[in-house]
Amino acid sequence: MPLYEYLCPGCKLKFELLRKASESDEMACCPRCQNSAGRVPSTFASFSKDAGGVTTSIGGSACSGCDAGSCQSCNH
Ligand SMILES: [Zn+2]
Known part of the structure; x- marks a missing residue:
């Protein structure tokens, strides 16, 4: 079975x-x-940023390899 990501x-x-x-x-x-969680599209959409563009911590799953709040800006 394939593995899917949910947020x-x-x-x-x-x-x-x-x-x-x-x-x-x-x-x-x-x-x-x-709660009911929806599937995260395989292309990492900007789920980690709210409407104001503020990066929100997503519980330890944020990139640890750089200072980005999400992994959109690097390949980690
Ligand atoms: Zn929850």
């Missing part, structure tokens, strides 16, 4: 889930707060 809109937790391809677009349950 919880409640607590901003990003987690991965093994799912059938046919179920990949269904909402997943956040393991931290039980």
